[in-house]
Amino acid sequence: MSEVALIITEAAIKSGILLFVLLTAFAYTTFAERKIVAWLQVRHGPNRVGPLGLLQPAADGLKAIFKEEFMPAGADKKIFLMAPIITVIPALIIMAVMPIGPDVLIGSRLIRLAITDINVGLLYMLSVASIAVYGIVLAGWASNSKYSMMGGLRATAQMISYEIALGISMVGPVVLASSLSLKDIVVAQQNSVWYVVLQPIGCIIFFIAMLAEVNRAPFDMPEAEQELTAGYHTEYSGMGFSMFFMAEYIKMIAVSAMWISLFFGGYLGPFVQEIPVLGIVYFSLKVFLVLALMIWIRATMPRMRYDQLMAFGWKVLLPLSLVQVLITAAMVVFWAPV
Amino acid sequence: MLVPTSYFVILSAVLFTIGATGVLFRKNAIILFMSVELMLNAANLALVAFSREFGTLDGQIFVFFVMTVAAAEVAIGLALIVTIFRNRASIDVDDIHSLKG
């Protein structure tokens, strides 16, 4: 087989695996969320379908598929149908540059445990994440409903605002590793320490901003049930609704993966150099912990008021992240690269 | 085989003229503004193509600056549109007729 064909085959296989993993993970994240929240609230959560309710996601999926698609009156049909798709696609491709383990040798071939590793990886994730807004804002607009519209607009404003803090808080690790490639950043932490040690503020800012970016509690304003009756996806049902749901949870996974890669050494862990496959395990474990943390927060934190949320983003997070960049730059200049 | 630079330039010229036509053709201030953005993008495409042709990064850097400027322009432009809308619920440039000409 020629080199080109090999590369294509490799990429195709990796993509297939990733897709499968993501979809499964999505399904079980929803399940996990319901379970964890239930435990935290001293309930049982889903436990009817399958042992411990483990088949619940499958049942939910089946139900969504067979449910009737409902088209609101006066909706812009084309865009109404397109919006969920536009939301899902970025969510699916965002993980393409995420390294989930060190390079492994299979036969004579060095396989990277990421679909691709490009030198603008971090930017890629950021840009794909920024595209995701469209689905939401279009869904809100196309539904021809006040509440959807408000939800959509709020989501847009919120995401744009927090994207800045998110982007700037990334600069710290990037400067320390002097690369925009996620893989390089992870490797750099191998040689130094996890950047959470060097970048505590950046780490926290990123976490907060990423919660807002994926519209998770306490920043789930756009879909606030009490005010907006679920926001931009109010009018969606069936597959449309589940696609939004899917996008949201996959994005959760994606940003969690980003967070750990930037600040918690990604796939790094004991003996990962010797046994590369351990990287995948560490990676999955860390992601799961972050997801659990997010669910925990959802279960315990009250929702923020919208204006407070915006003010917090612009007046607290953004300046803080700028200060963080300044400190990092000073550190790098005066104490030589760490 | 690499695509010849002139193909990109021709494409960019086509986009540029479409944009320019849009500015002359449309009346909705927002769409007019979007046409301008299209023109800028056409210019950017040409710059990147030339940059590749000469093997220098100057063109790419220029594009970087154009994008920054465009972002700033959009901030101002949209602020203006919002302001005007507040006062008079229309952004049709023909409706803006308290000034003649």
Add this chain to the structure above:
Amino acid sequence: MVQLIVFLILAAVCVGSAIGMLTSKNAVYAALFLVLNFVVIAVFYLMLGAPFIAMVQITVYAGAIMVLFMFVIMLVGAEMFQEAGGLNSWQRPVALLMGFGLMVVTVLMIATSASPAPPRDLGVSAMEFGSPAQIGEVLYTNYIFPFELISFLLLAAMVGAVILTKTERKKRRVLRSLRNKN
């Protein structure tokens, strides 16, 4: 060859979306067409060895600028405005014809004068060409002056946008009463 085919397909999409933007009645559609156009252009950037610019293109243009557009369109309800009459009946075809003529002339001019040969191969450095590191290197040395200059631009734009849109409550009431009078 593969590249050429990809180019031609994408170029068709690109021009198609541009025309779509031009002819859309609905501003939201126009904006979406433009987003598509920008994304395609980003792909061209990748083809031209400018990955960094491609990513910035998507983040800034598609992710920020066009979202803002969309936001404003929805906020002010601009998509509802039908262009009543628009240009005078004879002006429209004239404008279109002029635009088309200009396009043909430009294309012919470029096509006849520029060499159709593909650009030279960048060789080993091809992988690194246009990488963030390289861009940064140039940006912070040769182009440091415009880079600093642009900070004033951003500051001014920020101040300006705030000034333009910030309304004091009192004034608003006056405005509203004025509008009611009219």
Add this chain to the structure above:
Amino acid sequence: MFLQVLTATLTAVTFFPLLGVLVLLFVPNEREDTIRWIAIGTALITFVISLVMLGQYNAADPNMQLEVLLPWMNFGGGSTIGFHLGIDGISILLVLLTTFLIPLAMFGSWTGITERVKEYYIFFLLLEVGMIGVFLALDLFLFYVFWEFTLVPMYFLVGIWGGKQRMYAAIKFFLYTMAGSILMLLAIMWLGIHQGTFDVVELIAKGGIDPSTQRWLFLAFAAAFAIKVPMFPLHSWLPDAHVQAPTAGSVILAGVMLKLGTYGFVRFNLSMFPEASLHFAPLMATLAVIGIIYGAIVSYPQQDVKKLVAYSSVSHLGFVMLGLFALNEQGIQGAILQMVNHGISTGALFLLVGMVYERRHTRDMNEYGGLWTVMPVYGTLMLIVSLSSMGLPGLNGFVGEFTILLGAFGSEALGSNIYAIFAAAGVILAAIYMLTMFQKMFLGPVTNEKNKNLEDLNWRELVVIIPLLVLIFWIGLYPAPFFNLMGASVDQLTASLDAVTAVALR
């Protein structure tokens, strides 16, 4: 050096009126008489300074005298612009005429102007600066500055204190004159660049512009001057401006401003572009003759006295132009003297018309009739001045016109007597329209009730007219001193012209 320039006679005579302006600025508006006295006093002192200048002047020297030269500006190209003043036989009489007429005109408008008095006199003094400057400037740039500057005060004088149609007249006057002068500006710039200097004396000395270029330069300068003169067919602004201007304005307009044009022809066209002058002499002479006849014919049917006098100016200045383009000594000498004559006679005519206008507020001849019986002194004066204007021997007009005709007859440049013959016919026509006017207004019985009780001239009006009358007789009877003043300079000019003529006719 700067101080020297500041105290030089020519600088003093040019800019002294500015001192008066400065003083006037601090006088309160209400004290009108004070304002008048200060203004007239300034003008009189200026006249005295000009007499001092006359004393310092050496009539035997044909070159520029009492020169003032100060580098002024440099545009970084080669040519420097200088502040260059000087006087010679061609300009001295005109300077004296100006300084002489201005106080008279001011005095004459004592009762005529009652509104915005201060501004009026300020503009008048500014006008004086501009006109004297034009006659003295020896640098093209400086000349142009003064030349254009005269427009502004005149524009205001006509526009603010003029008659009913004053705005129209003012704008017409301004645009017409400016239209000509901008062409001259182009030529000036061309000369400055290609000849490397803006200095008139240097330019004349340098010469050597090739004849075909000279022609268009000549035309460009001529455009400015011909409009100002005004030559037929560019005269249409003149009746409007004259009729609408206040009396003193008309006096200065006719008495001095028209001479700016004829002076320009002598100083610049004849001196700097001799070949072109020779080339265009027949054309200019033809236009001049047409002007003489046309002016006279159009004057005849006018009912408005002022308009009549205005058109007669077209005719008189035709003589001046004819004399100039005879391109010989008599012609030019006569022309220069005729400029002075016209200033005096027409100035006096306008003043006299103004006096009766102040009494009756009309200039329509039909309103008058038999004035002689009511105002004998006025009638006598009017008669003398009219006769002078039409060129009766023994009065000044005759001397000028006769010399000019002599020149035209003997002119090699024109090469034909036909011009002189037609011009002579103009003298006769002048007699017709002048006498008709006189007859209509002064002779016969008093037909109009309103005229019955008109007062004759008072002492102030006599003070204004008498000096003019003295000059009318002086020049008419003993013109030699005037010819002496200009003789040497004109000789020098004609010598160079003759050389050119000789070459051309060979």
Add this chain to the structure above:
Amino acid sequence: MNLADLTQMVLRPIGFLGLWASILLIVDLWIPKDRKTITGWLTLLGLASTAIVVAYTTGEDPVAMGGMVKADGFAYMLYYIFLLVAALTVLLSMSYIEKNNIERGEFYSLILFATIGMMGMAMANDMIVVFVALEVLSIPLYVLAGYLRGKAESEESAMKYFLLGAFASAFLVYGIALVFGATGTTNLEAISAAIEGGAANRAYLYGGIGLILVGLGFKVATVPFHMWTPDVYEGAPSVVTAFFSVGAKAGGFAALLRVLYVAFEPVTADWAPVIAILSALTMIFGNISAITQTSIKRMLAYSSIAHAGYILMAGVAGGQGALTDFAASAAAFYLVGYAFTNMGTWGIVMAVEKEANTNNEIASFAGLGKKRPMLAMAMVVLMLSLTGLPPTIGFVGKFYIFTAAIDAGYMWLALVGVVTSLISAYYYLRVIIVMYMQDGDVEADLPWTLSLAVGLTTIATFVFGVIPQSLLNIGNDLISGIF
């Protein structure tokens, strides 16, 4: 080269002003709302001290930042003009923005930012700096044009200005892209060298030059890219109009002349006739359209178009060796003259204007000659200067620029210039007529800052019209042998 190079001597003026503007933004927060005049004075202080910095910077090695900028005499000359214009604007605006209830400290900062943009344009030696500086100049102006909040015409004016400005920028960028495609560089001197080398693709090059001309033509409002001017000038707050009718124009010309004289010098013979025709059209159209205007703001708008034509005339003379200096100093001098004259005129317009954008008819000047003789006299001097009559700076400027054109062999252009000056006399005179020869009940509101500005400009207009040598020397000394 690194960040430390930003402290290079030649960058000090622009850096100093930038710092001042930024600090002013912050300082302004502590200045009480009803005493924003303090901010105005601080702005003036900043401009004055920048002028001092400029004076101490002249004579340094001009090329800096690896050829990005070239702060030579031409740039310094223009710095002075920009600082002057900005200072006059600040002086004019103090009472104006207070009167119209738009008093905010940011107003002054925006003026400073725009000034920074102009300075950037004057020192640009690379297309990228031209472009960025142009935008730094334009964006504050868009905001300033819409500063009369709640006034529809001001907002519309800003909108129009903005859309056309953005449109023009797009042309400029595409033009630069094509020139880059032809020569492979954006550095002005390198472009020139590449063209001389002969390798440049002519189609790209000429297309690029054309589009750059269109782009900059929009900015400086030459025919046929002028249609935005009257509306924008009329709708914007008068003080802002004054600012951009001089400042923005000067900045645009600075860049235009530099680009033409330096980058496209080898192909002078090809672009000079185009510039000549543009210049002629601009003069003719601007002046003829001004005749029919009844609003003084629109009249001045068209007049400013016309004046762009005159300055453009200097463009044709350039690119021809020694003549280039001559033309450049002519343009600079004309700009100085125009700055004084026009700022003064707008000051008077503001004095007569009761509330923003009212009382703008020329007819509303009726009777000014009687009521406010000094003010009317000032207006007369300024109008004469705009017409180009001696003894005013406008005349010297026109003389200078026409001489440059004739020197370059464009006699016909000079002819168009003088003929259109004659046309312009008609409508400038009309203002004088109305003031002096018609009666009216005009009221002029002259706070002392306004009278100071008007007085200074009028005196300068007159004095430099009579003894311009000192000014000429500055120009000649600074601008010699630099292109």
